[in-house]
Structures are given as C-alpha cells and as structure tokens.
Amino acid sequence: MQPSFFNQLLLICQFEIKRNFATRKGLLSLLAYGIIWYFILLYPLQFAAGLLTQEHGLNQNFSFFNFIGLSSIQRWSIPEFDVFWHFALMIFPMLSITLAADQTCSDRERGTLRFIVMRSSRDRVFFGRFISVMFIQILLIVAAAFSTWMLALYHDASLVASALPDLLALIVNLILIVLPFTAMMAALSAQVKSARQATIWAILVWTFMAGIISGLAHYLPELNFLKFLIPGYQLSDLAQLSGWRTLQLAFIPLLQSFILLACGRWIMSRQAL
Amino acid sequence: MKSPIIQCQQLRHIYSGKVALNDVSFEVEAGEPIGLVGPNGAGKTTLLNILSGFLRPTSGTVRLFGHAPGAVQLNGKVSALPQDARLDPIFTLTEQLAYYARLQGFTTQQAILEASRVLEAFALTEAAHEKPGVLSHGMAKRAAIAQAMIGTPALILLDEPTAGLDPVNVRTVRSIIAEQSSATTFIISSHDLAELDRLCRHILLLENGTLQTEKIQDNEQPSATRFITLQMESCPALEVIAKLKALEGVLQVTNPQKNEFVVAYKADLQSNIDLQLMQCIQANHWQYRQLNHGKTLEEKLFFRD
Numbered sequence: 001m002q003p004s005f006f007n008q009l010l011l012i013c014q015f016e017i018k019r020n021f022a023t024r025k026g027l028l029s030l031l032a033y034g035i036i037w038y039f040i041l042l043y044p045l046q047f048a049a050g051l052l053t054q055e056h057g058l059n060q061n062f063s064f065f066n067f068i069g070l071s072s073i074q075r076w077s078i079p080e081f082d083v084f085w086h087f088a089l090m091i092f093p094m095l096s097i098t099l100a101a102d103q104t105c106s107d108r109e110r111g112t113l114r115f116i117v118m119r120s121s122r123d124r125v126f127f128g129r130f131i132s133v134m135f136i137q138i139l140l141i142v143a144a145a146f147s148t149w150m151l152a153l154y155h156d157a158s159l160v161a162s163a164l165p166d167l168l169a170l171i172v173n174l175i176l177i178v179l180p181f182t183a184m185m186a187a188l189s190a191q192v193k194s195a196r197q198a199t200i201w202a203i204l205v206w207t208f209m210a211g212i213i214s215g216l217a218h219y220l221p222e223l224n225f226l227k228f229l230i231p232g233y234q235l236s237d238l239a240q241l242s243g244w245r246t247l248q249l250a251f252i253p254l255l256q257s258f259i260l261l262a263c264g265r266w267i268m269s270r271q272a273l
Numbered sequence: 274m275k276s277p278i279i280q281c282q283q284l285r286h287i288y289s290g291k292v293a294l295n296d297v298s299f300e301v302e303a304g305e306p307i308g309l310v311g312p313n314g315a316g317k318t319t320l321l322n323i324l325s326g327f328l329r330p331t332s333g334t335v336r337l338f339g340h341a342p343g344a345v346q347l348n349g350k351v352s353a354l355p356q357d358a359r360l361d362p363i364f365t366l367t368e369q370l371a372y373y374a375r376l377q378g379f380t381t382q383q384a385i386l387e388a389s390r391v392l393e394a395f396a397l398t399e400a401a402h403e404k405p406g407v408l409s410h411g412m413a414k415r416a417a418i419a420q421a422m423i424g425t426p427a428l429i430l431l432d433e434p435t436a437g438l439d440p441v442n443v444r445t446v447r448s449i450i451a452e453q454s455s456a457t458t459f460i461i462s463s464h465d466l467a468e469l470d471r472l473c474r475h476i477l478l479l480e481n482g483t484l485q486t487e488k489i490q491d492n493e494q495p496s497a498t499r500f501i502t503l504q505m506e507s508c509p510a511l512e513v514i515a516k517l518k519a520l521e522g523v524l525q526v527t528n529p530q531k532n533e534f535v536v537a538y539k540a541d542l543q544s545n546i547d548l549q550l551m552q553c554i555q556a557n558h559w560q561y562r563q564l565n566h567g568k569t570l571e572e573k574l575f576f577r578d
Contacts, residue, residue: 001378002345002346002348002349002378003348003375003376003377003378008376011372011375011376012376015372019363019364023363023364025363107361110358110359110361110362111355111357111358111359112358112359112360112361114325114327114353114355114358115355115358115360115369115373115417115420116373116376117326117327117343118325118326118348118351118352118353119348119349119352119373119376119377120345120348120376121343121344121345122343124345270329272322272327272328272329273322273327273328
C-alpha cells in the first residue's frame with residue numbers, strides 16, 4: 001500500500017529527528033548547545049536579571065539598560081524573561097541559520113537524496129525536512145525558555161503561575177521568529193552544495209536584500225513594503241514589545257515563511273539530483 | 274497487446290550548452306533485461322537519470338507506467354541504482370534500508386526483515402550493522418544495489434551495477450538479475466559487453482546523445498548469412514584464416530582481435546559448420562578456447578559492417 005503524504009512526512013521527520021537525537025554527531029551538537037546555554041544562564045542572564053531586580057528596587061531615574069540602549073528591557077513580568085527575550089532575539093535566528101543549513105544539500109551532493117526521492121517525492125522530502133528542523137528548534141527553544149523559567153523560580157518560587165503565560169508567549173514568538181530563517185535555509189539548501197555554502201549565501205542574501213530594499217525604499221518610499229520580505233525585519237520592533245502583544249507582528253514571519261517555502265519548493269522541484 | 278512500461282518521445286537534454294541527449298525516442302515493454310550501451314559521454318547516465326526522475330529533460334516527454342518520472346505512483350514500482358550515489362554515513366545499512374522500505378509502505382517489522390533479506394542476498398549480513406564509512410568500495414556498491422531490490426519493483430534501472438565489483442560478486446549480481454528478471458524488467462547500463470551479452474537480449478545503443486537503431490541481439494539469426502565466433506589459443510592467424518575460408522559454405526573469416534576469428538557462412542549451404550570447424554582445428558593440431566554461435570555483442574554494436 002502506498003504511504004500517504006502525511007505518513008511519509010512523518011517518516012521523514014522521524015528519521016531526521018533520529019539523526020539529531022540518536023546519533024553521536026547529533027548528541028554532540030545537543031551537548032554543545034546545552035553547555036553554551038548553561039553558561040548564558042549562569043553568567044550574562046543571571047547577572048543581568050539580578051541587575052534589573054536591583055534597578056526595580058531602587059526605582060531610580062538612571063538605568064544601566066537605558067544607558068546601553070536597551071530601554072525596552074524592563075517590559076516582561078519577570079526580569080529573567082526580559083534578558084532572555086533580548087538574548088533569544090539575537091541567538092535563535094543565528095542558531096537557525098546554522099542548524100537548518102543542511103536540510104538537503106549534503107544528501108543531494110552525496111547522492112543519498114536519490115535513494116529517498118525514488119520512494120517519496122521532492123515535495124515530501126522538502127517539507128518533511130523543513131518540519132523536522134522546525135521540530136528540533138522548537139525543542140531547543142522550549143528547553144531554553146524552561147531553563148530560564150526555572151532560574152526565575154529558583155530566585156522567587158512565587159512566580160510559578162504568573163510567569164507561565166509569558167513563558168508561553170516567549171515560546172510562540174521564538175518559533176515564529178525562526179520560521180522564516182528556517183524557510184530561507186530550506187530554499188538555499190535546495191540550491192547550494194554544502195551547509196557552509198548555504199550559511200555564507202544566507203548571510204550574503206540577507207545583507208544584500210536588506211541593503212538593496214532599504215536603499216530602494218529610501219528613494220521610492222512606496223517600495224517600503226518590500227522590507228517585509230527581509231527575514232528578521234520585525235525583530236527591532238519586537239524588542240519593544242512584551243507578552244502577547246508581540247503577536248501583533250506575527251503576520252510578518254508567517255508571510256515571509258510562506259514566500260520562502262514557495263521559492264524553496266520551486267527550486268527543489270527543478271534541481272538536478 | 275502489452276502496453277509499454279517506458280515511453281520516451283523526442284527526449285533532449287542540454288548540459289551547459291552541450292547536447293547530452295538528442296531526440297531520443299523509444300519504448301520498452303516488460304520482459305527480458307535491456308542493456309544500455311555506448312561510449313563514455315554518450316548520454317547513458319543522463320538517460321537513466323531522466324528515467325529515474327533525478328533530472329528534468331530540456332524537452333520531450335517520458336512516461337513510466339503512464340506516469341512522469343518521480344511521480345509518487347511509481348513508489349515501489351520503479352527503483353534505481355544511481356551512478357556514484359552513496360548511502361548516508363551516519364546510519365547503519367539496516368537503518369537506512371529499513372527506512373527506505375518504510376517509505377515504500379512496509380511496516381516497521383516488515384521493513385527490518387526486508388532490509389535483512391536484500392543485505393543477505395548481496396552477502397552483506399555481517400555488515401548489516403556497520404555504517405557505510407567502514408565498507409569497501411565493492412561492499413558499498415553492493416549495498417547500493419541491495420537498496421534497489423527492496424520490495425518487488427517492476428522496473429529497476431541499474432547504472433554500471435558491476436563496475437568495481439570482484440568476479441564473485443559480479444556473478445552474484447548477475448544471478449540475482451537473472452532470478453528476478455521474470456518479475457522485473459531491468460535496464461542495465463554497462464561497459465561490460467560480455468556481461469550484457471549474457472544477460473540481455475535487447476540492447477539500446479547511445480552514441481553522442483543519439484539513440485542508434487534499437488539493436489536486438491538474436492542468436493537465431495534469421496538471415497541467410499550466419500556467424501560463428503571462435504576464440505583460439507595461440508595460433509598462426511593467417512594460416513587459420515586461409516584454412517577456415519577453404520571450408521564449404523564459409524563466406525568470410527575476419528580476425529578482429531588476437532586469437533579471435535569471426536566466421537561468416539551461408540546457413541543454407543552449411544548446416545554443420547561447427548563440426549567442420551572442430552575437425553579443421555583438430556586436423557591442424559590447434560587449440561581452441563571457445564566457440565560461440567553469432568558475433569559477440571562488441572562486434573555487433575561497434576564493429577558492424
């Protein structure tokens with residue numbers, strides 16, 4: 001019996017998740033992520049959150065965070081989330097570019113993709129791998145957000161319930177943030193020969209796209225809407241928001257992801273394997 | 274009437290300005306293995322890649338069982354050994370082959386059994402839990418052929434299946450193809466003409482991207498002139514040619530390679546030419562190695578008059 005579209009998506013996802021969680025290479029990457037995140041929690045995050053708490057207590061007009069240009073950092077319900085939010089807005093898009101760089105390229109170069117598409121379809125492979133990378137990132141985001149929540153609880157256990165809605169809002173937002181970056185890497189991975197090339201192209205495409213569109217919008221303000229196509233365009237505005245209000249900008253990453261996935265699918269369907 | 278399993282019409286493919294395939298049209302019906310031969314760069318791999326759905330032709334149409342190559346309806350029905358494709362270095366052979374079987378619709382348990390079956394068929398049971406990185410070239414090649422045998426595909430496209438294999442494994446591959454050819458149509462691209470001579474009755478010859486007349490290897494040779502290929506031990510070539518030519522019914526004797534002679538004869542004049550040849554060899558105290566009816570595939574395809 002022919003497996004259905006969703007059945008094959010699930011199989012492809014399972015296999016890719018196994019690659020990341022049940023192989024030595026995958027486990028080493030996870031360990032590295034865990035260690036990096038542990039040090040972020042232990043030093044910058046804990047230190048900055050402590051500083052924020054002190055500032056709240058002092059209620060003074062001068063703020064260290066205003067001084068370093070992060071005036072929006074005191075908007076979330078608990079200080080740890082304030083700092084986490086700003087770290088996450090920088091870290092997760094970068095993590096996404098590296099983590100999602102090799103969705104199909106090395107398998108295509110090795111020829112392994114040929115064995116798979118004989119039994120599936122290019123669409124199923126493309127979307128299956130995109131979903132699996134998203135799933136892995138969701139797990140990493142959830143782990144990072146929960147560890148921050150735990151850190152907050154360690155300092156003040158009374159925050160257990162009140163911080164949960166913000167925790168959820170953080171997770172949903174971060175998923176939306178990495179979505180277009182992952183879609184961009186899916187499209188690039190379908191085109192280039194290696195993960196390294198995909199990463200380099202991501203940086204180049206992103207930089208030139210941002211530069212060209214900003215330049216065009218400067219001289220022709222009616223083209224300002226093109227800025228919506230730049231992945232991460234909403235990040236500076238998002239930094240000013242907190243809680244569920246952050247979802248006001250959710251349409252931007254969703255739109256970007258839709259367009260980038262459509263481009264990626266088009267590339268994948270035409271690419272020689 | 275059987276409907277063709279492969280239909281190619283005016284297939285054309287251009288690689289960065291170079292024509293790899295030019296106006297290739299042919300149809301293949303289910304049945305005996307089909308050989309795909311041609312010199313290097315003739316377009317064999319390009320044609321197989323298009324049939325497998327790995328490459329889109331520049332123009333022309335291809336249908337496999339009535340579907341475009343790569344269509345999900347062909348899952349489990351068509352499989353391939355692509356040239357130079359390697360398995361994923363991260364997973365063991367069983368893990369990968371079981372995954373492919375699952376994609377073909379096998380349950381988890383069935384998939385593991387199927388992976389074991391094909392690995393065993395290619396003498397890879399001991400390497401079943403090894404990763405491709407530790408396999409020799411020949412073992413990796415056999416593992417790649419094994420993946421093409423998962424399930425019961427109706428059509429298997431093999432690109433250079435025996436290249437790089439030792440004689441024992443060449444024999445294994447040959448016997449598996451022969452065993453399975455009652456249920457599966459094989460298309461085999463190879464430079465090993467002796468191998469194709471053994472396996473295939475039909476040959477597709479590609480030259481410079483163009484499909485030459487579809488060659489049918491037919492040992493019965495319905496025409497009046499027939500051929501015998503004689504391989505001798507070391508012998509005086511000129512004397513052999515002269516004495517064989519003197520036999521009744523012999524039209525021509527050629528010496529295409531050292532110690533190899535092709536004897537053309539009139540079938541209606543000489544029905545027992547093989548016996549005559551043997552007697553001639555014995556009378557002259559020569560030693561022969563092999564006597565075959567018909568020309569070798571190499572002679573038929575590349576050195577025809």
